[in-house]
Amino acid sequence: MRESEKEIVRSLPLFSGMAPDHFEIMLKGSFLQKFPATVVLFSEQDHTDFLHVLVDGQVELFANANNREGTMTLIKPVATFVLASALADGAYQLSARTLQTSQILMIPAENIREVMALDSDFAQKTIVELAECYHGVVRAYKNIKLRTAVERLANYLLVQNRRQGDNDGLVLPVEKRTLASMLGMTPENLSRAFNTLKPYGVVIDGAEISLNNLSDLETLAKPSAHIDAN
Amino acid sequence: MRESEKEIVRSLPLFSGMAPDHFEIMLKGSFLQKFPATVVLFSEQDHTDFLHVLVDGQVELFANANNREGTMTLIKPVATFVLASALADGAYQLSARTLQTSQILMIPAENIREVMALDSDFAQKTIVELAECYHGVVRAYKNIKLRTAVERLANYLLVQNRRQGDNDGLVLPVEKRTLASMLGMTPENLSRAFNTLKPYGVVIDGAEISLNNLSDLETLAKPSAHIDAN
DNA sequence: ATTGCCGCTTGACATTTATCAAGCGGCTGG
DNA sequence: CCAGCCGCTTGATAAATGTCAAGCGGCAAT
Structure with missing residues (x-):
């Protein structure tokens, strides 16, 4: 992973201000991968192995039920996705596919939890990020329910x-x-x-x-x- | 607030295992209040002053838009609500009303953030709780969108x-x-x-x-x- | 240039959901 | 005991949304 790419990831509110050695611990075992369009990255029932960072491209989070499929949200670079799943150490809850050729940094979910335990400032930022994600879903829920x-x-x-x-x-x-x-x-x-x-x-x-x-x-x-x- | 009531609150996963002095700091300025049925506790645009713990009764979280109103979720004792809002230090995002006579512990949102900064174990529990809340909304969103x-x-x-x-x-x-x-x-x-x-x-x-x-x-x-x- | 695919649009129709109005029946206050 | 309220149900109808089928038109591969 190039320094310039690391800087892109570091520029996210979630990772900014993180001590360099903590950042390196987090990136251990991470890899930046390029995916073509229309590739399924994971399915909702899969165990959450990675926190994803969309560096470039476009990703759709969707779900299936009763033979129907629905887009839950669209991810645009640069942004993390499935943070909550990575923290809860369970299933992804949503499926993901690329809509365009995409570059995605995959950080082992375990690393996130590890660094969070030893970096209380990062834990704080995670909480704020998660709270914002929560409100994002609440907004989407209100949107579909009331309009x-x-x-x-x-x-x-x-x-x-x-x-x-x-x-x-x-x-x-x-x-x-x-x-x-x-x-x-x-x-x-x-x-x-x-x-x-x-x-x-x-x-x-x-x-x-x-x-x-x-x-x-x-x-x-x-x-x-x-x-x-x- | 009686000891027995404190024990009820302490039995929640979020607060269990919390050091007694941290628990007391959190409860400073908190109050346990009894509300009759059909009382609006707060509105979605209000600033989040308190994390709420429903000790007894029943509470409805709802929202308004375009002259419509919709129930977002029902809270049953014993459970916290509006945790994400208390952490994000913004508006509640949802309105709340009692459906029955209810006993509610109101903890200053500031206290939560304060204790979280000095108790990394509590911060950890908060993250897990928040991640679970997040998945709860995602489920509700899938439910309404796909069924x-x-x-x-x-x-x-x-x-x-x-x-x-x-x-x-x-x-x-x-x-x-x-x-x-x-x-x-x-x-x-x-x-x-x-x-x-x-x-x-x-x-x-x-x-x-x-x-x-x-x-x-x-x-x-x-x-x-x-x-x-x- | 031609062909075929694919996303989009349109029309006809079916299904789902909401709205409006009326009525039933239990509960409660006098 | 009775009146009136209120939550619930039902019927009739309207509105919103989905389904199926056909066709248009751009774009890419040949």
């Missing part, structure tokens, strides 16, 4: 618009079928939801979306600081 | 049956309208879902439910160890 499909799409567009620089438009970062699954609907229903939003100034051109009437869209979406991420 | 209303009800009945001693029956621990909200449906729809389950041996008499054909019910429910709690 209709059209409302979820409208709010998604507003969040992406903000993240991409408030330019009254955005580029979808994933295929529409993946977006549909993430928003908890079928691809057909997503197409229709986009049509429903047309009167609210939403113009679709492939993956490029223009938002020409933000205030009307917000009236429909009723964005909430307690549901929508920053 | 229909009837399936959610069927699985709920199977879990309650197991928890209440595998006697081919159970008593609903909450009003049906609350159960409906927790399962993400209207009370009308819950009534109809119960009717749908009649051919699967589910007999309803008020709050008392008999399950006369577990194997058929399981075929419909398709219970999953990765969704349904233990």
